[in-house]
Amino acid sequence: MISRSGQRSVFVGRSLEFSALTEAFNSMLDGSGATVVVSGDAGMGKTTLVEHFAESARKRGAQVHWGRAHEHAGAPPLWPWVQIFRSLSESGVIDKELVGSSGADPTDLAGLIPDEDGSTGVDESVSSADSTAQFRLFDSVNSVLRAVSQNTPLVIAIDNLHWADTSSLKLLEFVSHELQSSQVLIIGTYREAESRRGSALSESIAELARTPGFSDVRMSPLSRDDIRQLVLGFGGAAPPEALVDAVHSHSEGSPFFAHNAIQLLGNRGKLNEQAFADTADWDIGIPAGVKDIIGRRIDDLSEDCVLVLRSAAVVGREFDLQVLVSLFPESDEDQLLERLDEAISAGIINESQVAADRFIFDHDLFRQTLESDLRLSRRVRLHSRIAASMDELFGTSDTNYAARIAYHYRQADSVADAELVAAACIRAGRVASNAYAYDEAADHFGAAVEILEDTAEEQALLARALDGRARALFALGRIPEAFEPTRRAFEKYLDVGMATQALDILSVPLPQYGREGMTKLLERGIEVATSDTETFSLLLSRLGAARAHELWEFGIAEQAFQDAIAAARAAGSKRAESWAYGRWAMVSPMDWRKVQELSEKALDVMPPGQDFELEVHCRIWLGEAFYHQGDIDGGLREFRRSEEIAIKARNPMRAAQASMELALLMRLQGRWDECLAREDALGFKLWDRPFGSHMAQAQIYFTTGQTDPAKAAYARARALVKSRVSGVDQQPYSAWSNSWQIGISGLLGITGDASFIDDVPAGELWSTIPEDVANHPALAQRTDLLTRVSVAGIIAIVRNDTETSKIALDLLRQYDYPVGLLRLNQGGSTDRFHGRLAVTAGMPDEALGHFESAHKFCSENGLVYDHAWTCHDLAKLLIDERWDIPRALTLIGEGVQIAERYEIRPLVDQLTSLRSNVPGNATQHPDGLTDREVEVLKELAVGKSNREIAEALFISQNTVIRHVANIFSKTGSANRAQAAVYATGHDLQ
Known part of the structure; x- marks a missing residue:
C-alpha cells in the first residue's frame, strides 16, 4: 500500500497481488485483452494497489483512465464510464476523428463524450426506451476503446464496483467479452462483503469469470x-x-x-x-477499532471544520463548494475554504482531480463516520436542503445531477413536497433512459409511481411515470412486467385527456402470448384512434395478434388483419400493411404454407430500407415456414439474412433471435461446435436466453456423450429456473413451466433418462392429456395444447405408457409437416416422433411407415441427428418383429457410420449393442473387438496416422483416438507397434 504523510510516500507488501496485475498487463501487451478484479474487505488497500500499478503501467507506455462508483444512489447513470470517457477526451486520446474512424456512432456516445462546453449530459426532455439503444451504446464504447488500443496500450480502472449501477456493470461485462483480442486491460475493485449472492455485482462477477483472460486478485492482510x-x-x-x-x-x-x-x-x-x-x-x-481511530482523527479538527464536513458527508463522497455555500449562508466562500483546507491537511478530504471547487473524502469510512453522528431528523432535512440547492444550481443546466437530485429528494420524502420528489424522479428516469441505463430508469420511474399513487391531483404526472417505467422495462427485456404499467399509463392518459400520449404508449410492442387483458386494451385504443390512419391500422393488426394468442379467436383475428390491411391501404401506408401481413403470419404457426404465403406478401409490400425490425420479423417467420416444410436450406438462408439485417441495424435482440434459429438448424445438421458457440454468445444478447442456452448446451453435450459438461449446463439451467421461482425476482412456477418442460422433454428424447422428470413439480408435470385438451375443437391451431400433448407423448415413451402414447399419436396426426413438431426431440423429424409413439402404443405396422418416411426424408435433407437415430429405431423394429434382419444390419452399419462421423457417441454404443444382440450375429473378432475397431486396427497396422485413418474411414480424428484407446485396452497393447503385432498374429491385416 502507499502511505502519505506530508511528502512521504511508501508502498509496502502486495508483491503477489502486484505480480498478478503485471502478468495480466504483459498478456494485454501481447494482444490478449484481460479483465482483473481486485477484491477484499473495506480498507484492505485495493484502490492503493491499483493506483501504484497504474503508475507502473504509465511508465511502460500505457494510457490509464479511471472511473469511480460512489455509494449514493444519486450518481448519474453509467457514472464510472462517463468519468473514463471524460478523461479520455480531456487527455486528447479520443476526438471526433477517432470516433468516426472507429465505426462508433457519435449520437450513441452523446452521454459519455463531453461537448465543447465540457458537459456530458443528455437531453432529458425526450425519453426513449429503444430496446436496441443500450446495445448500440455498448457496441460504440467497445469500438472506441478498441480504436484507442490500436495506438497505445490502454488500462481502464473502475473503483468500487460494489456501488456501480447495473448498467455500468452490464457495460463492463460486454466490453470485457468483446475486447479479448486487443491491448486493453480492465481492472475493477470491489468489496467481497458487498458482492452477496444474487446481487447485480455477484451476477456480473460470475459472467466475467466465463471470459478468457479473467482473474480475481484477492487482497490479504499486511504481514x-x-x-x-x-x-x-x-x-x-x-x-x-x-x-x-x-x-x-x-x-x-x-x-x-x-x-x-x-x-x-x-x-x-x-x-x-x-x-x-x-x-x-x-x-x-x-484505538481499538476503525471507527474509534477515525473518531480521534476527526476530534483533532476544529468544531467549525467538523460541522462543515458533516453536511458534506450527507451530500456524498464527492461534493461541490457551491452546495456547501448554500447550506451555510452565514459563511462566505473564504471561510468555508479555510475549513476545507484544514480537513485536507488532516488527510480527511482531497481536492477532486475532475473539476475545480469539488472535493472528495479520502475514504468513504470518513464520510460514513461523520454522517452517522447526525440524528435521522437532521439528516432528512439536510437531504431536503441539498436537493433544493442542487435543483437550483444544476437542475436545468447539467443532467449529470438529475440522479443525485432525485436521490436526495427521495431521502427527504417525509418532509419534501411529493410533487417535487416525483418530478425529480421522473427527470432522473428520463436522463437514465436517454443514457440507455434502463435498470436505473425503471427504478426512478417506479419511485415516482409509488410516490404519486395517493396523489389524486397529479394524475398526468403519474401517467408519465408509468409510461417511463413501461418503456424502461420493455427495453430491459422484462416484457411481462411492462404490461401493467403500460395498461395503467394508457388509462391515466385518457383520464386526463392526453389521447395522443395514450396511443403512443400502445406502440410498446408487448407480447400477446398468455397476456390477459391485451385484447381489451387494444380495443380501447382503436376506439380512440382516428380510422383509416397508419396508427389505426397498426393497432388493428396488433389486436388480431392479441385475439389469436390471448383468446384463441382465430376467425375474429383474421377479420382484424383484413381490416388492418384495408385501413393501411386507405391511409396509403405500405409499412402498416406489411405489419398486418407479418403479424398475421405470426399467429398461424400450425399452417406453415400459410405462414410462408403471408410472410412473402409482407416482404413484397414492405417499403425498402424503412423498417429493419419489420423485415427481420418477416424473414424469421419465412425461415420458420421453410424449415417446418422440410426446406432446411431455405430456413438457413432466411435466418442468415435476418441476422445480417439485424446486425446492420444494430438490433441485438433480433440478431440473437435469428442466431437462435440458426443454432437449431445447425443442431439438425450435426454442427455441434458452431451451435455451442452460438448458444454461448446468445446468453449476452437475450434477456431470458441464458436458460435456453444452458438447456440447449446440455442437449448437445448429452447428444455427443459429453456427460460432465452436459450435467453442468443442465445444473445451470435448473438453478436459473429455481431462482426465478424463489429468488429475488420471484415469479410463479407456471411462468417458466412451458419452457422448462419443453427443455426437459428434449433431454428425455435424447437420453431416455426418466430421472429428469423428477425436476418438474408433480402438480405441474404434463404427463397426462386432459379430456378438455384432447377434445378441443381448435387443437390443430393451438400451439399451447399441441405442446402439452407432445410433452406427454415423450414422457409416455420414456415411461413405456401405452395408453398415453396412443392418445398422443392420435392427436398429433393432425400435424402433417415433416419437421419441427414444436421443436421437441431436437426439433427434428415429425415422422420419427410419431414412429416412436406408435412403437410404445403397440402399433408396429404404423411405426414402420413413419420410420421409413423419416429415414427417407432425413437422408435426403441432411438431418444428421434424426437420420442416425432413425436407423437405430427402424433397425430395432425390424429385429424385434423379426421382419428383415439383413436390412436391420445394413441400417445399423449406416447408423454407426453417421454417428461416428458426427461423434454421436451414445448412439454408437446403442447400435453396437443392438448388432451384438442379433441372433447369429455375435462378433467373431477376438477379445471383443467391434467391426469398426477391427477396421481401425487394420489401418493402424499398416502405419497410418490418426488423421489418415479418419480420412480413410470417413470418421473424425476424435473418434479414431477413442477407437485406438479401446483397441489398446482390449488387446493389452501399450502402443501402436504392439497393436500392429497383435493384428499380424490374429490375421487382421
Whole structure:
C-alpha cells in the first residue's frame, strides 16, 4: 500500500497481488485483452494497489483512465464510464476523428463524450426506451476503446464496483467479452462483503469469470514485516518491536487501520526516536477499532471544520463548494475554504482531480463516520436542503445531477413536497433512459409511481411515470412486467385527456402470448384512434395478434388483419400493411404454407430500407415456414439474412433471435461446435436466453456423450429456473413451466433418462392429456395444447405408457409437416416422433411407415441427428418383429457410420449393442473387438496416422483416438507397434 504523510510516500507488501496485475498487463501487451478484479474487505488497500500499478503501467507506455462508483444512489447513470470517457477526451486520446474512424456512432456516445462546453449530459426532455439503444451504446464504447488500443496500450480502472449501477456493470461485462483480442486491460475493485449472492455485482462477477483472460486478485492482510516498513516510511526511524506488534495486532493487517493509526501517532509527535525510547506501552496509544481511530482523527479538527464536513458527508463522497455555500449562508466562500483546507491537511478530504471547487473524502469510512453522528431528523432535512440547492444550481443546466437530485429528494420524502420528489424522479428516469441505463430508469420511474399513487391531483404526472417505467422495462427485456404499467399509463392518459400520449404508449410492442387483458386494451385504443390512419391500422393488426394468442379467436383475428390491411391501404401506408401481413403470419404457426404465403406478401409490400425490425420479423417467420416444410436450406438462408439485417441495424435482440434459429438448424445438421458457440454468445444478447442456452448446451453435450459438461449446463439451467421461482425476482412456477418442460422433454428424447422428470413439480408435470385438451375443437391451431400433448407423448415413451402414447399419436396426426413438431426431440423429424409413439402404443405396422418416411426424408435433407437415430429405431423394429434382419444390419452399419462421423457417441454404443444382440450375429473378432475397431486396427497396422485413418474411414480424428484407446485396452497393447503385432498374429491385416 502507499502511505502519505506530508511528502512521504511508501508502498509496502502486495508483491503477489502486484505480480498478478503485471502478468495480466504483459498478456494485454501481447494482444490478449484481460479483465482483473481486485477484491477484499473495506480498507484492505485495493484502490492503493491499483493506483501504484497504474503508475507502473504509465511508465511502460500505457494510457490509464479511471472511473469511480460512489455509494449514493444519486450518481448519474453509467457514472464510472462517463468519468473514463471524460478523461479520455480531456487527455486528447479520443476526438471526433477517432470516433468516426472507429465505426462508433457519435449520437450513441452523446452521454459519455463531453461537448465543447465540457458537459456530458443528455437531453432529458425526450425519453426513449429503444430496446436496441443500450446495445448500440455498448457496441460504440467497445469500438472506441478498441480504436484507442490500436495506438497505445490502454488500462481502464473502475473503483468500487460494489456501488456501480447495473448498467455500468452490464457495460463492463460486454466490453470485457468483446475486447479479448486487443491491448486493453480492465481492472475493477470491489468489496467481497458487498458482492452477496444474487446481487447485480455477484451476477456480473460470475459472467466475467466465463471470459478468457479473467482473474480475481484477492487482497490479504499486511504481514508484520509490512507494518514495520510502513512505520519506517512515516517516521524515518526504525520502530520498536512493541509498536510493530501493537499496530499489527490491533489492525489485523488492515492497511487502512494501520495507516490511520500510524498517522494519528505521527500527528501527535510519537514517530521519532525520542518517542520510541520514551514509550513503553504502545497499546495505550492505539484505538481499538476503525471507527474509534477515525473518531480521534476527526476530534483533532476544529468544531467549525467538523460541522462543515458533516453536511458534506450527507451530500456524498464527492461534493461541490457551491452546495456547501448554500447550506451555510452565514459563511462566505473564504471561510468555508479555510475549513476545507484544514480537513485536507488532516488527510480527511482531497481536492477532486475532475473539476475545480469539488472535493472528495479520502475514504468513504470518513464520510460514513461523520454522517452517522447526525440524528435521522437532521439528516432528512439536510437531504431536503441539498436537493433544493442542487435543483437550483444544476437542475436545468447539467443532467449529470438529475440522479443525485432525485436521490436526495427521495431521502427527504417525509418532509419534501411529493410533487417535487416525483418530478425529480421522473427527470432522473428520463436522463437514465436517454443514457440507455434502463435498470436505473425503471427504478426512478417506479419511485415516482409509488410516490404519486395517493396523489389524486397529479394524475398526468403519474401517467408519465408509468409510461417511463413501461418503456424502461420493455427495453430491459422484462416484457411481462411492462404490461401493467403500460395498461395503467394508457388509462391515466385518457383520464386526463392526453389521447395522443395514450396511443403512443400502445406502440410498446408487448407480447400477446398468455397476456390477459391485451385484447381489451387494444380495443380501447382503436376506439380512440382516428380510422383509416397508419396508427389505426397498426393497432388493428396488433389486436388480431392479441385475439389469436390471448383468446384463441382465430376467425375474429383474421377479420382484424383484413381490416388492418384495408385501413393501411386507405391511409396509403405500405409499412402498416406489411405489419398486418407479418403479424398475421405470426399467429398461424400450425399452417406453415400459410405462414410462408403471408410472410412473402409482407416482404413484397414492405417499403425498402424503412423498417429493419419489420423485415427481420418477416424473414424469421419465412425461415420458420421453410424449415417446418422440410426446406432446411431455405430456413438457413432466411435466418442468415435476418441476422445480417439485424446486425446492420444494430438490433441485438433480433440478431440473437435469428442466431437462435440458426443454432437449431445447425443442431439438425450435426454442427455441434458452431451451435455451442452460438448458444454461448446468445446468453449476452437475450434477456431470458441464458436458460435456453444452458438447456440447449446440455442437449448437445448429452447428444455427443459429453456427460460432465452436459450435467453442468443442465445444473445451470435448473438453478436459473429455481431462482426465478424463489429468488429475488420471484415469479410463479407456471411462468417458466412451458419452457422448462419443453427443455426437459428434449433431454428425455435424447437420453431416455426418466430421472429428469423428477425436476418438474408433480402438480405441474404434463404427463397426462386432459379430456378438455384432447377434445378441443381448435387443437390443430393451438400451439399451447399441441405442446402439452407432445410433452406427454415423450414422457409416455420414456415411461413405456401405452395408453398415453396412443392418445398422443392420435392427436398429433393432425400435424402433417415433416419437421419441427414444436421443436421437441431436437426439433427434428415429425415422422420419427410419431414412429416412436406408435412403437410404445403397440402399433408396429404404423411405426414402420413413419420410420421409413423419416429415414427417407432425413437422408435426403441432411438431418444428421434424426437420420442416425432413425436407423437405430427402424433397425430395432425390424429385429424385434423379426421382419428383415439383413436390412436391420445394413441400417445399423449406416447408423454407426453417421454417428461416428458426427461423434454421436451414445448412439454408437446403442447400435453396437443392438448388432451384438442379433441372433447369429455375435462378433467373431477376438477379445471383443467391434467391426469398426477391427477396421481401425487394420489401418493402424499398416502405419497410418490418426488423421489418415479418419480420412480413410470417413470418421473424425476424435473418434479414431477413442477407437485406438479401446483397441489398446482390449488387446493389452501399450502402443501402436504392439497393436500392429497383435493384428499380424490374429490375421487382421
